[in-house]
Amino acid sequence: MGKHEAHKRIHDHTLANEDSVLTEERHNSNWLAEKVISFSKRRGDNLTRRQNAAILRYRTDSIFNLSKADAHRTDEEVLATYKILFDDLFFFGSLFPKCKTFLTYPSGRKKLLHGYTNCDEEFKLKWEFPFLQKHLEAEITVCRSNEKRRRERLRNYLGTLLHEMIHAFLGIWGCRYKGCYNTWQRQGVRGHGHAWQxxxxxxEIAAADRDLLGLELDLGRLKNLAVDIVYEKRGLPLSEELEKWDMRREDVARICNEVEKQSLVTKLFGYR
Ligand SMILES: [Zn+2]
Ligand SMILES: [Zn+2]
Known part of the structure; x- marks a missing residue:
């Protein structure tokens, strides 16, 4: 790890209107989170051009339809289309084409992990040297589930996809210098620190909003918080954090109990 370099900030206007404005590993995770949050709250006239175009596609193209009627669209096609939608709506279009998605059957230990923990995805960063230039890329693997109901199955995949896209976004653009990276206020020990949460x-709230997508997704926020609390000595959340994350103290305690009762597999591999 080299010398720490000053964090870069970009004006909202630039983020909203220009392409490729972020620099790999040069932004403070909290600043990135702040921007994603504020852009996710945009509605109506405040939507960016990119967001508007994405919503228009969402409302007119049947590929976004998760019901049985559109089962001729493969899960891969749907996932790929939603990835671009999420990227345009929430990540300034910054993940395309740096972020690849795969839908696979889990094997070996991952099968075990899948069976025990409902953890159905993995994420890794890949380094490439095409022109002796460092390029960060993210590979998101969403594990196939046996869920027969199309809407349920796709909703699970999309929750996982969005969960992983946040990791990809922070992993590619966030400063990875030690103190800037793994503190709880930022990405945390397993990547689910405050910036991620x-x-x-x-x-999650924006996706569920009927004025945006009206799509209820579970990003596994509670479970990951509980794993951090039980296995990583993360402190219990403060009242203002619970409020910010729309969580109830009793739910956190209940999921912590469940996590504690689960097999060692959870401890070893965790939720991603
Ligand atoms: Zn830094
Ligand atoms: Zn995760």
Missing amino acids: DMAAAV
Whole structure:
């Protein structure tokens, strides 16, 4: 790890109107979270051009329809289309084409992990040297589930996808310098620190908003918080954090109990 470089900030106007304005590993995770949150709250006239175009596609193209009637669209096609939608709505279009998505059957240990923890995805960063230039890329793997009901199955995949896209976004653009990275206020030990939780709450609420997508997704926010509390000595959330994340203290305690009772697999591999 080299010398720490000053964090870059970008004006809202630039983020809203220009492409490719972020720099790999050069932004404070909290600043990135702040921008994602504020853009996720835009509605009506305040939507960016990119967001507007995305919503228009969402409202007119049947590929976004999760019902049985559109079962001729493969899960891969739907996932790929939603990835671009989420990217345009929440991540300034900054993840395309840096972020690849795969839908696969889990094997080996991952099968075990899947069976025990409902953890159905993994994420990794890949380094490439095409022109002796460092390029960060994210590969998101969403594990196939046996859920027969199309809407339920796709909703699970989309929750996982959005969860992982937040990791990809922070992983690619966030400063990875030690003190800037793994503190709880930022990305935390397993990547679900405040920056992740803040963004996850905001995009989950925005996706559910009928004025935006009207799509209820579960990003696994509670479960991941509980894993951090039980296995990583993360402190219990403060009242203002619970409020910000739209969580109830008793739910956090209940999920912590469930996590504690689960097999060691959870401890070893965790939720991603
Ligand atoms: Zn830094
Ligand atoms: Zn995660």
